Amino acid sequence: RGVAVAWWTSIAGISAWVSAQLAFVAVLGVGGARVASGALEVSSLIAFLLYLFYLVAPIGQMVQGVTQMQNGLAAVKRIREIEELPAEEAAGAAGAVGTAPAGVSFEGVAFRYGDDRPVVHHDVSFTVPAGGMTALVGPSGAGKSTVFALLERFYEQQSGTISVDGRDIGQWPLGELRASLGYVEQDAPVLDGSLRENLVFAAPGVGEADIRRVLALTRLEDLVARLPEGLETKVGHRGIMLSGGERQRVAIARALLRRPRLLLLDEATSQLDAVNELRLREVIAEVARETTVLVIAHRLSTVTTADRIVVMEAGRVRAVGTHRELLDDDDLYRELAATQFLLPT
Template structure:
């Protein structure tokens, strides 16, 4: 497969189960090595970089990201122990956790409980993304990061991802196409190959598989904004 992700943009990977989306994320993080071809971040082949350096440049957020017992501050600083107060404030503002912070009795030093039980699902996911952003990654990988959220939190996280693009390059795996209709580009994968690349509306017009997926989720007739 071959495609290019412009820096500072949002690219969504979609396709049926087994299409290769998760494998591609694993290749990006060098859990596997490609048998042919190259993967580049900027102009650098990641195979020429130490694995630790590749993973330093990439942050990964999964659909049920771990939140540890401890305080909000401890959870955030786990990713970047040397983060400054200003960097913490910026990450909280981008992820709109600053409103939550204002309501917490001890602010950043409020305990969140085992697995973050005192937080809502949306708050836990925003915390995970804030933690990832504190690492200042070149590439942010979101693996079904909204899969367990209700429609309201899904929309809020979609807006968050839009704000995040520009600070880093965002790649996201999504089965719910409603979360990626405004992505800068969508890559449709099938059987380990790139089937089509385009925007939501161009793919609805031009690609049968994407049109079928969109129709199943009642998105095919959505008018352009």
């Protein structure tokens, strides 16, 4: 539809311009010949040319109006297509949500994004104990991010069971399930507003004591002290006033203010330098004392201290263990560690 509109706009604009020029040439040619033969006064020819000039602007506006109408019709059609897409159930109010760390279990999960798409998960099974840090590692395309999408019920698995606190996520009210989860993505969004507004965006009623607790937990107290107006300082578009590590810690602090029972971190350190990565690793370790942390990592240095590491490859779980156990028992993990210079000397 967009291509058709672009075609119509091009053809209509060119046609209107060419038509106006041809009309001018025709009037001037025919009128000039009649003036030369004495059949028409020069003043009449000038009048016809003025009439033509007066008509050009309205004709151009009419063409522009038709073009805009085509654009509008294309937009309306696209909106209707979006409205007709299948929608998930209404999340509704979250109700009372606990604060205790939540455990997760995948049992024989198989999933694909569509009937015509390849299978992403093949009989995926693993458990995440309540509390502490569990990491998902593996090469790109292994299905790690899909684990998060299924946990948040953005998609439904074709088979198998996904449980949170021993309860199938299909039996959780959607609002309650998502209120129990905190999610920090790879490119953590920071909005154009004050630091306080960014922190309390998902928990507007949170108290000052909770904000101070989370600032201490995420090592942001020095940042607040350094900013000219403290928490009220504007951080700029996409948090331009903050470094990459500070933006990630702000995103984690924002998630923690919701008091999630399970914190999902998707490649939280992928864009950080070594110093900021070390600070963020310390923050994640501190957070793991309060809640369950499930982290996706390509940098194994981020998760070497994790309580449990799940190694995925081609949509399957191939090994589970600690960093030391996997170095001894799993060839893929040992290869990943070697490429990142993490093998013991």
